[in-house]
Amino acid sequence: MSGMKYTLFFKEATPEDYVLLGGKGASLASMSAADFPVPMGFSVTTHAYAQFLKEGQLLETILDKVSRIDCSNTDELASNSEEIRELILSKPLPAEVENEIKESYRKLCEKAGIPNTLPVAVRSSATAEDLPDASFAGQQDTYLWVVGEAEVLRSVRKCWASLFTARAINYRKNQDIDETELLMSVVVQKMVNARTAGVSMTMNPINGDRSKIVIDSSWGLGEAVVSGEVTPDNFLVDKIMLQIISANIQEKNIEHVPDMVNKCVVTREIESERAKAPSLSDDEVIEICKISKIIEKHYKCPQDIEWAIDADLPAGENVTLLQSRPETVWSQKTIEKKKAVTGMEGILNTLMNPIGTKKSDS
């Protein structure tokens, strides 16, 4: 089927294409278009997945299996999930899909100056994943330090298959998400050699205060922070003044780092001195905040941003964006605030209430 785009580089995707890219992919494409420092890469579009289902005549089989699953029966859920995923991993790819993915990976390798062996991250980017009311980030897969065409192809399939983990199926059933509409895009992106990585949120998730940015950060790849394996350093920053209000430096005992020889990610212990040291300098915190602020302005709503400090890049240019999503918890909530008293009543109120208790800065 010619004219159908199975892959799209972030830079070449236009807003009309975003529907094909899933949440993550669309976000990366729009950030690239806005010249945000995202690592280069491409999306395997939903057309590719749809074509795969079509050629393999998989859709009916899958829908049928899923519809018959009784989620209260965990064994049944697990075995059906396993069968569906096996099906996705074993069916041959349509030739044009396979060729286009290979071609795009080759191009990416060339651009990065590492022919044929550029380490990439392969991430799922489901169309439903980033709906503001369906925050199930982390329920699909991410494969890091993937090297070579064959591995890239395998990881793309694994991402597709991850739509049908027991957890994901169960979640969709509970949320009444229509299975027939379900599509998936996959992002293939240059790996960042992360010295430090983490998440920034352009509001304070503790109280919904939008004048703050909160950063969680730890050594190595971001997985340590996202998965909750370490207690990350935590920074509270005033968004308007770009001033660090508090910095909670934790002891971060492990980090995820690439094992280049075995082409995988390994977990290693961090020596005590570095474990206790801040994983970001103050300047880096401020730089991340500046970028986060621009991203929030671009999307016009509070964002949840994954970033990394690339060890290969010079200071000042080393903040790299991995993805940005709309913040989903507070934006759904009406913040309960007692109505502020103004005028003379307000002044009276201020004089009558011990302001000393409001005084603390940290």
Place this chain on the structure above:
Amino acid sequence: MSNKAFISPYDHQAPEGAEGWKELYPYYMTFHDNLKENEESKFFFCDSQHWPNVFKPFDAMTVEFAVKCLGQYNTRQWLIPPANGIDFKIHNGYCYMSPVGVDPEKIADRVPQFMERAGHYFQNWDSLIENWHKKVKDVIDEMEAVTFEPLPEVIDMEWVKNGIGLDPTYHMIQNYDKMIDLCYKVWMYHFEFLNLGYAAYLDFFGYCKEAFPGIPDLSVAKMVQGVEVDLFRPDEELQKLSRLAVKLNLQDVIQNNEIEKALRVMGGSAEGKEWIAAWEEAKYPWFNFTIGNGFYSTDKYWIDHLEIPFGYIQSYVERILKGETIERPTEKIAAERERITGEYRDSLPDEDAQNAFDQKLGLARVVFPYVENHNFYIEHWSMCVFWRKMRELSALFVGQGFFEEVDDMFYFRREEIQQLLFDYGRGWAMGVSAIGPDYLPTEIARRKKIIDALASAQPEPAFNNPPEVVTEPFTIMLWGITTESVQGWLSSEDTGNNLKGMAASPGKVEGRARVISSSDDLGQLVEGEILVTRVTAPSWAPVFGKIKATVTDIGGMMSHAAIVCREYDLPAVTGTGNASTKIKTGDMIKVDGGAGTVEILA
């Protein structure tokens, strides 16, 4: 809450050689043995922000008038529901304050009164302020009109022929009383708007602290602070004169000469005359500006010490020639103020919150110019005239052999001066010598010794038991005294090389400390040093171009030091309690104005 308490004033001894110091001050300003139990039940903090130095007896009048007038508004005019005035004492030469609360049962009754009284001022703020400026100007004009002349050989013939029936001692004594009255009056005016201004500021401050938990105090200050501020005018006038000097190619004359010679030389050229005309123009009223804080007879005012503004002009000219920008970046400050305000406002969750924000900020911005500017009109301009007239009177005494030097008069309490005047007039009337010239020198020497002895010791940060929580709004606002800072003083001996204060102006720097104990020592500051001092005065502004940061012992977010540092983009930590004694000149220190910390490195 620790059980630690500050020393009782009854256990805090005067330094050796200061015996008899209490007689130098009014009886109601010292601690009395028969009131020990009552006095020890109050918490007193040292106000070294306004009165960093030991008082000469006459100068103690400034704290009497100022703090008494502060009290009259809280207690008797506005009926601020939870807060009366501030009790004050002089102990071992330094001044200590104790906020007076209102009996909790009476607070509610004061509310309707407060609403009506203060409400009237808030509603008519602009017209009342306009009237205030007239009243203050009248006081200044009245003070300017007062003169002190030596008594004539004989009573004027005109007085005889007109049947006046009085002699010049009558007006001399009256003029002195009038000066004291006018000074008292202007201190009433000083507080007429101040506490209400702070209350409106605090209301917005409190709102921001709730709406944006953790918001830096500085943000609130930046949203409220004015751009065109009268208090900065004197410095701006010097900057304009410096620019003009360079434009007229007068830099060599100005840089290579002392003021008298420079003015003489400039008088000989058209360009020079143009500059002198501008210099004369700038003097009134802007050179009625002190490098002190207006509270001491020793404060030097530019108008009386033209070498001071001229010296600042010399250093401005030097910086202009180096290509530096000397002016406050007012456009940048204004744009930044709008950006900050807009972004905080946009961070609010809904329209209701934004309306409250607009309303409170609006009011704070209406009242705040007074908070910033009153200082020029009272402490600088009015007090400049007051002290000048008092020195004129003292010079008259010097001429009559009462004193050796002009400063001597200030070793007497204000009511003692009436005795001296009477002594002078009485001798003149009887045709005999006054007693003063014979009696006073020994007494002055005795008093000088006492004052010097008192000044050899530092004040205590506070006396007695600290309150559980500091809730008095003005104490927090004006003095930066919070529950935490008081606890900080108590534990200050344990903090080693780390000091904590108020995050008054952000930025981090490291540098050599220069500890300055009086404005006369400002000349010691070397480019790039960090100024460490008990308290700064806004009139020190011209040295702020030289320094990297400021650290003070006492002062809140809205202390004059904090305001000036923010204007000049310098990191500042205020209210550290004891930085000026812990840090020594030459120490390497690290100042974090955003966190409010100072570290002594070596």
